[in-house]
Amino acid sequence: MADRICDLPDEVLFYVLSFLPTAAAIATTVLSKRWNALWRTCPSLTFDDSDYFSNPTSQSYSRFVQCVHVAILLRDWHQTVRSFRLSCRSSLCDYTNVTVWINTVLQLGVQHLDLCVENLFNLPSAVPTCKTLVVLKLEKFYIKNISTFDFPLLKIMHLRNLYF
Numbered sequence: 001m002a003d004r005i006c007d008l009p010d011e012v013l014f015y016v017l018s019f020l021p022t023a024a025a026i027a028t029t030v031l032s033k034r035w036n037a038l039w040r041t042c043p044s045l046t047f048d049d050s051d052y053f054s055n056p057t058s059q060s061y062s063r064f065v066q067c068v069h070v071a072i073l074l075r076d077w078h079q080t081v082r083s084f085r086l087s088c089r090s091s092l093c094d095y096t097n098v099t100v101w102i103n104t105v106l107q108l109g110v111q112h113l114d115l116c117v118e119n120l121f122n123l124p125s126a127v128p129t130c131k132t133l134v135v136l137k138l139e140k141f142y143i144k145n146i147s148t149f150d151f152p153l154l155k156i157m158h159l160r161n162l163y164f
Contacts, residue, residue, distance in 0.1 A: 006031075006032055006034050006035070010038065010041070013038055014038075014041075014042055014043060014044070017038070017039065017042045017044065018042070018043075018044035018046075018083070020046075021046050021047070021048060021051055022039075022042075022044075022045050022046050022047055022067070022068075022071045023047075023051065023067045023071075025039045025042055026039050026067070026070070026071060039071075039075075040074060040075045040076045040079075041075070041076045041079040042075075043079065043080065043081060043082035044081075044082060044083040044084075044085075045071060045072070045081055045083065045084045045085070045105070046083075046084075046085040047064070047067070047068050047071075047085065047086050047087070048085075048086075048087040049061065049064045049087065049088050049089060049090045049093065050087070050089055050090075051064075052064040052067075061090055061092040061093075064090075065094070065097055068086075068097070068101055069097075072101060072104050072105070073104075075108075077108065079108075080108055080109035080110070080111075080132075081105045081108040081109065081110045082110070082111050082112060083110070083111065083112040083114070084101075084102075084105040084110045084112070084113055084114070085112075085114040085115075086098070086101065086102075086114070086115050086116070086117070087116045087117075088116070088117045088118060088119070089116070089118045090118070091118070091119065093117060093118065093119050095119070095121045095122075098117055098121060099121075099124045102115065102124050102126070102127065103124055103126050106124075106126050106127065106130050106132075109132045110130070110132060110133065111132055111133060111134045111135065111153075112133075112134060112135040113127070113130070113133055113135070113136050113137070114135070114137040115137065115138055115139065115141070116138075116139040116140060117139075117140055118140060119140075120140055120141065120142055120163065121141060121142065122141070122142045122143075122144050123138065123141040123142065123143055123144075123146065125146065128146050128148060128149045128150065128151075129148060129149075129150045130151065131150070131151075131152055131153070132153065133151050133153060133154055134153050134154060134155050134156070135154075135155065135156045135157075136151065136154060136156070136157045136158070137156075137157075137158040137159075138158070138159050138160070138162060139158075139159075139160040139161055139162075140160070140161045140162075141162055141163070142162075142163050142164075143162055143163070143164050144164070
């Protein structure tokens with residue numbers, strides 16, 4: 001029997017994967033060789049630490065961190081990231097990791113950046129001058145020592161619970 005799903009164009013499969021959390025998209029690698037390579041070029045990355053635990057523990061948070069690292073660092077770096085959504089509501093959320101993830105997707109030309117971090121981190125300094133952003137959604141960040149905002153392509157901005 002023919003595999004009709006694998007015969008679909010990449011754009012259709014990317015559309016399907018965009019509705020999944022990135023960890024679930026990565027899990028599709030067991031389906032076939034084509035799916036194994038597909039997630040590495042998927043233009044949408046979605047991470048929510050609440051998908052990893054109901055009771056925050058360092059072990060469950062480590063799995064979350066490992067998933068984000070794998071998804072970002074093992075992806076095809078020639079492909080832009082169209083959308084990056086990150087929700088870290090755990091008290092275990094680490095500023096260094098979050099900053100590395102955000103700066104990495106900024107380098108990959110992210111257009112839609114949606115960030116919510118419960119621990120009230122300082123917004124990484126590269127965000128306010130990201131020239132590729134079309135949509136920016138920020139929740140629960142400190143905005144300190146930022147004097148310039150330069151978003152030439154920005155069309156939508158949602159700001160919630162920011163502190164100056």
